[in-house]
Amino acid sequence: MPVYKLYYFPIKGRGEVIRLIFACAGVEFEDIRIPFEDWPSRKHEMPFGQIPILEVDGKKMSQSSAICRYLAREFNLYGKDNFAGYKSDEFGDAMYDVMLKLPWTEKDEKKKEELTKIAVNETIPPMLLPFEEYLQGDYWAGELTIGDITFASCADHLLSLRPDIFDATPKLKALKERVFSIPNIAKYVATRPKTSM
CATH class of the missing domain: 1.20.1050.10 (Glutathione S-transferase Yfyf (Class Pi); Chain A, domain 2)
Structure with missing residues (x-):
């Protein structure tokens, strides 16, 4: 099983759909909530300087909609065809x-x-x-x-x-x-x- 880490702010926002997908699939992930005041010092770590970011076995993935589609395919939540x-x-x-x-x-x-x-x-x-x-x-x-x-x-x-x-x-x-x-x-x-x- 891959190791999943989600980086986002301590709000629902664009990160919440990702959290709900993990919840629905019953898959464990590390929910890393970056305080707003810490973001300026962490921004350089993230692709395109933005979050949410999903890290899968050390590989960082950006863009919330793309992340959702990736997870949906992984967890059979993207439809039958x-x-x-x-x-x-x-x-x-x-x-x-x-x-x-x-x-x-x-x-x-x-x-x-x-x-x-x-x-x-x-x-x-x-x-x-x-x-x-x-x-x-x-x-x-x-x-x-x-x-x-x-x-x-x-x-x-x-x-x-x-x-x-x-x-x-x-x-x-x-x-x-x-x-x-x-x-x-x-x-x-x-x-x-x-x-x-």
Whole structure:
């Protein structure tokens, strides 16, 4: 079994989907959470000067989406064929488009709060409606893939900002709950560090 180390900040962010994939697969990994104040002195260690980074037997891999796809192939979470893999990517990438509507880089806290309210109350809810329409069955690609795990992680964050955001999309709400009810994922979520992001 390879030795896995994940380097990321002490938040959920882009690292959380990777953590959830490991949890779902029941595979051990070292979760290295770098404090923000330590990042300037550690940045030079990382490919492209950014994180998350997954280290596999000493080899460092960058880019969160590429890491997720790599792990999904390793742990049979990428669908039964190439089309299912595409459907998984379609769902995950489309959800990242939704999440980009949040003001992640805004430094002014008051403005960030205002922009977040606009995003979760006005911009994002209509974007969720096509997902609700296109979701057929329990999972996006017909079986559990990283697309569903990516969605569930994004949904978890959106729910922390507005608890009723999925009330108009009950199939999506049920999908998030279904993924988070998978025993290994439920165990991880119950014990993971509490973070605001």
